[in-house]
Amino acid sequence: MNVLGLYNYWVFAVLLMIGFYAVIANTNLIKKLIGLSIFQAAVFLLYITMGKISGGTAPILPKGVSDAVYSNPLPQVLILTAIVVGISTTALGLGVLVRIKEEYGSIDERDIQEIDRQ
Amino acid sequence: MTVLFGIFLLTLLVITAVAIVRTRNLVVAVMLLGIFSLLLAINFFLLDAADVALTEAAVGAGISTVLFLGALALTSEFEHRRESARRRALSLLVVASAALVIVYATFDKPRFGDPDAPVLSYLGPWYLEETPEYVDIPNVVTAVLGSFRGYDTLGEVFVVFTAGIGVLFLLSARQQGTGVGRRKVDLRDEVLLVVVGRLLVPFILLFGLYVQFHGEYGPGGGFQAGALVAAGFILYSLIEGEKRALSALPLRALTVLTVGGTLLYGGVGVAGMLMGSNFLAYSVLTGDPVTGQKLGIILIEAGVGMTVCGVLLTIYHAFARREPAQ
Amino acid sequence: MTTSPGDDTNGRTEGSVAARAAALAAVLATAWLLWSGLYKPLLLGLGAFSCALVVYASLRMRLLDYSVFSARFGWRLLGYWGWLGKEVARSTMQVTRAVLSPSLPISPTVAELDAESRNRVDLAMLGNSITLTPGTLTIRIRDGRLMVHALTKEGAEEVMEGEMNRRVAGFGGAEVYYVVTLAILVTMALALIRAVLGPTVYDRVLAVNMFGTKTVLLLSVIAFLGGRPDFLDLALAYALINFISVLAVLDFYRNRSRRGLQRQDGEAAG
Amino acid sequence: MIALLQDIASWILLTAGGAFVLIGGIGALRMPNLYTRMHAASVTDTMGAFLVIAGIMVQAGLSLATIKLIAILLFLLITSPTSSYALASAALLSGIRPDAGQAADRPAQPPPDKGSAA
Numbered sequence: 001m002n003v004l005g006l007y008n009y010w011v012f013a014v015l016l017m018i019g020f021y022a023v024i025a026n027t028n029l030i031k032k033l034i035g036l037s038i039f040q041a042a043v044f045l046l047y048i049t050m051g052k053i054s055g056g057t058a059p060i061l062p063k064g065v066s067d068a069v070y071s072n073p074l075p076q077v078l079i080l081t082a083i084v085v086g087i088s089t090t091a092l093g094l095g096v097l098v099r100i101k102e103e104y105g106s107i108d109e110r111d112i113q114e115i116d117r118q
Numbered sequence: 119m120t121v122l123f124g125i126f127l128l129t130l131l132v133i134t135a136v137a138i139v140r141t142r143n144l145v146v147a148v149m150l151l152g153i154f155s156l157l158l159a160i161n162f163f164l165l166d167a168a169d170v171a172l173t174e175a176a177v178g179a180g181i182s183t184v185l186f187l188g189a190l191a192l193t194s195e196f197e198h199r200r201e202s203a204r205r206r207a208l209s210l211l212v213v214a215s216a217a218l219v220i221v222y223a224t225f226d227k228p229r230f231g232d233p234d235a236p237v238l239s240y241l242g243p244w245y246l247e248e249t250p251e252y253v254d255i256p257n258v259v260t261a262v263l264g265s266f267r268g269y270d271t272l273g274e275v276f277v278v279f280t281a282g283i284g285v286l287f288l289l290s291a292r293q294q295g296t297g298v299g300r301r302k303v304d305l306r307d308e309v310l311l312v313v314v315g316r317l318l319v320p321f322i323l324l325f326g327l328y329v330q331f332h333g334e335y336g337p338g339g340g341f342q343a344g345a346l347v348a349a350g351f352i353l354y355s356l357i358e359g360e361k362r363a364l365s366a367l368p369l370r371a372l373t374v375l376t377v378g379g380t381l382l383y384g385g386v387g388v389a390g391m392l393m394g395s396n397f398l399a400y401s402v403l404t405g406d407p408v409t410g411q412k413l414g415i416i417l418i419e420a421g422v423g424m425t426v427c428g429v430l431l432t433i434y435h436a437f438a439r440r441e442p443a444q
Numbered sequence: 445m446t447t448s449p450g451d452d453t454n455g456r457t458e459g460s461v462a463a464r465a466a467a468l469a470a471v472l473a474t475a476w477l478l479w480s481g482l483y484k485p486l487l488l489g490l491g492a493f494s495c496a497l498v499v500y501a502s503l504r505m506r507l508l509d510y511s512v513f514s515a516r517f518g519w520r521l522l523g524y525w526g527w528l529g530k531e532v533a534r535s536t537m538q539v540t541r542a543v544l545s546p547s548l549p550i551s552p553t554v555a556e557l558d559a560e561s562r563n564r565v566d567l568a569m570l571g572n573s574i575t576l577t578p579g580t581l582t583i584r585i586r587d588g589r590l591m592v593h594a595l596t597k598e599g600a601e602e603v604m605e606g607e608m609n610r611r612v613a614g615f616g617g618a619e620v621y622y623v624v625t626l627a628i629l630v631t632m633a634l635a636l637i638r639a640v641l642g643p644t645v646y647d648r649v650l651a652v653n654m655f656g657t658k659t660v661l662l663l664s665v666i667a668f669l670g671g672r673p674d675f676l677d678l679a680l681a682y683a684l685i686n687f688i689s690v691l692a693v694l695d696f697y698r699n700r701s702r703r704g705l706q707r708q709d710g711e712a713a714g
Numbered sequence: 715m716i717a718l719l720q721d722i723a724s725w726i727l728l729t730a731g732g733a734f735v736l737i738g739g740i741g742a743l744r745m746p747n748l749y750t751r752m753h754a755a756s757v758t759d760t761m762g763a764f765l766v767i768a769g770i771m772v773q774a775g776l777s778l779a780t781i782k783l784i785a786i787l788l789f790l791l792i793t794s795p796t797s798s799y800a801l802a803s804a805a806l807l808s809g810i811r812p813d814a815g816q817a818a819d820r821p822a823q824p825p826p827d828k829g830s831a832a
Contacts, residue, residue, distance in 0.1 A: 004125060005229030011128040013220035017213040018135045025209035028197040030189065031139075034147055038135050041158055048165045053238060054231030057672060058168040059246060059258040060336060069233070071166035072242035073258040077267060080259065081274040083173045084341045084426055087182055088281035091433045094189035095288040098440065101193040108198065119622055120669065126629055130636055137640045145696070149648045152689055153639055156652075156659045157632075159678075163666060168675045171663075175681045179656070180688035187696045195700075303698050308803065309585050311691065313568035314796045316507050320498050321789070322684050324472050327494035328479055329677065335482060336674055342681075349685045354505055356691045366505040479785070481778040536734065536761040543741035543754055552750055554812045575795035578757045581749065582795075583802035583812060593802070593812045595753040620721075620728045624766055627732030631739030631758065638742050638751070646748050646805040653797050654742060654755050660790055661735070661766050664783065668770055673779035680782060683789040687797035694804040 008049040015042035027109040029100065033093050040086050044079045051075035121230070124164045131157045142197045148186040155182065168337040169259045172329070176345035181430060184352055188437030191300050253411040255334040263339065264415035268398040271418070272383055275425050279380050282429030289436040301438050304359030315357040322350035330423045334412070340419040344426025352434055360438055369435060372428045379424030386417045464508040469499050479680075531577050539578040539595060554583075555600040557590045574603060621669045628662045649693050656686035724772040731765030738762055748805055749812050752798055759794040763787065 015038060022035025051072035059073040097107050104112050134157060138150045155178025162171035228235035245262050253261040263271050305311050326346035333339030355363030387398040394402055400414025401407035476491040477483075502508055542550050559567055567590075571582040574592055579599045584591040594600035632655060639651035663679040734757055741754020767787045774780045806812065 006224050006227065007125050008128065008230055009224035009227055010221055011132055013217050013224065014132050015135055016220065017217040018139055021209055021213040022139045024212065025206050030144055030193060031147070031197055034138060034151060037151065038138065041154065045161065048162055048167045048170060049230065050235070050237045051242070052165045052231050053233050056166055057670060058166045058675070060168065061250065061256045061258065070246050072238050073245050073262050074242050076167045076170050076259050077262045080170050080173050080263065080341060081271060083170070083177055084345065085274050085277050087177050088278045088429060091185050092281045092284045094185060095285040095436065098189055098192045099288050107193050123625060123629060130633060133636060143645065145645050146648050149645070149652050150639060152652045153636065153655050156655050160659060160662060163663060163678060168678065172678050172681060175678055179682055179686045183689035184692045187692050191696055191699060301695065301699050305691065305695060309564050310568045310571045310796065310799050313564055314792060318684065318792070319505065319507060320468060320472060320502050321475065323498045323501055324475060324494060325680065325684055327497065328476060331487065331490040331494065332480065337677055346681065346685065349688055353688050353691065356688070356695050478781045532760050536757055539741065539753055539757050540737050543737050543744060548744060550750060571799060572795040575756065575798050576760050576791065578760060579753050581752050581756065581802060582799050583806055593749045595750060620725045624728040624732040624769070627736045631735050634739035634743050644748060644810060646801060646810065647751065649801050650742070650748065650751060650755060653801060654758065657759050657763060657790065657794055658735070660786060661763055664767060664770055664786060668773065673774060676779060676782040676786065679786050680789070683786045683793060687793040690797040690800045694800045697804050697808055
């Protein structure tokens, strides 16, 4: 169990880097945004993992139970709001891309740079 | 055993992420992103984060797919491979070495679920112990979100609000064209979809409100509820078309919802000041501090729900009403 | 109970909007009371407010203008569901045999079927019943005609014979949860393989869809496994809204093909 | 005694449900084209879902949880054929012929998207 005890963090690292790869290796701007979403999800996973206690349960205290172990509520609060903020900001990014497409006729980094150079 | 399930699901998560990056068809990428979100929600649930899982469900099932597809319809659904092999190899190198560094760093981290981890030793237990006394509601997450960290949540609501305004500025400028926008056809000729949609919309809305008002007792609250109610209206709009959806819930009403929600949240804070305490201190709202806390949380959660719902629908309509570029 | 396509109450097809609104309010109030399970004055008040708000929204959306919540509750309907259940069980076994036998004995067929009733609700119920029965799948409904895809010729013939058409008108034993969780997880992996392999976009949508159902089941099971059955809300959320993304895909392709863009410009994407 | 009967009943229901869920998954992989795959998927959606949820219901007995499970099952039985229909209509619209017969994906259909298998 000792080695598997870090599995969540490894998945975090891999997901983070998959998202990062999509951002730096692709020239398509929507793909970059999708990469950012994955990147973001990796961070969510890290926070929630750190709040987990073995044998714990969700921090919603049922009546009449006093000896239960609860996982940490704080990371959950942070991530809960971050998810909604994440979709709003992603939408903002998509809005910018739509305008870029209208102005440049493309959402590819290369095309945009070429047009800008002219 | 549950830990092993978690490990299996996380592996699926990584496979999905790789598939998302590799595909050239962006619609496929968005579909895979849907699977990614489902897996993420199950993982959150396994990690005891019921509230977070419900948020991911409310946002990931539907809304995020709808928004991405809306943007794809206005841009392009295929990715033309333009980057050079050198760039990809270089990126891969950077990414792989960074991943190795992070993995190396994790060996210093406390093991999964370790109750002695530093993260778990200070604030978390304090919230768990004090919530029954100060706020007296079962859901500690809601208590922290609404009361203990009310400033933070207010900030998040402002961010959501700003993002909504931003999309509005970007996409609501007048365009030449028919003025109908991207969605020329609705699904009204699909009898089956119309019937089921009409049947489900009231229940989705009711479920959204149920989640809103049971946030103190179970997983739920304004963020989840706002997204769920928005999903209900989006379903209606998908089936019946933009025109009908906008006559049922006009853009002006959405603005009122968005602004009203934010003002309600801020107003509760100011009310605390006016009644002789600090900004966002709910205890003074009524004679009894605990009741005051409860009232404050219900009010600010309502504000959050209104803003989130208003912003998500505003964004959705902004994309749906836009004419695609030539 | 909450509701199924038919079992709403007294509204005959010609009932007035007000009567339908009252019926909807009653159903919603029942649903709230059953879901909530907390009967404090504050929550009851909020519940009443919520129901009123939803009815108002439904009126604004003109959901009650014609009767989706139409009627026909009664023994006949109960009998129908019982019969449908039997059909589903029988055809499940047929499809199971087909899936598991090495030679994959299928003979896909498309059949067209004239519905006996033109009523929209009847059509929807018929269409969904056909899809619910494994081995047959409604793929298009236009002007009272249903296009049905069947896995085997026999299946198509059975639908054509039209019986369905006529009819329409603290938890012990944790190990078993592990067994079923395992089955669901493996199926998720299989669906993921399908999502990665494709080959068409729609195969991937199908995989997303399968994943959604599996998620609902898995969340229900885990809620019990963890001893917190009050977290079933999560599964309910997915059961209610997960199909929106499939509708969004349909909407996307319909609006795109209407714009006269090339159907498969995928070759250019190579 | 009753508890034992409950356990046995839910064992049977859940195991059978798990089996059908699995069969649906295998079918979705083995079937030759989209429409036939959808038939296999519907085994999971209908029979699998019903048996699994019924199995949990037997365990839960008469409680709030059972009512929620009934609601979940009901909505699932309404939405899952609906999304199958929407999916089939979308596929039909984009020219994937259902009369492909036994033929596997490739010949009868438009070229596949250049997907992740690339």
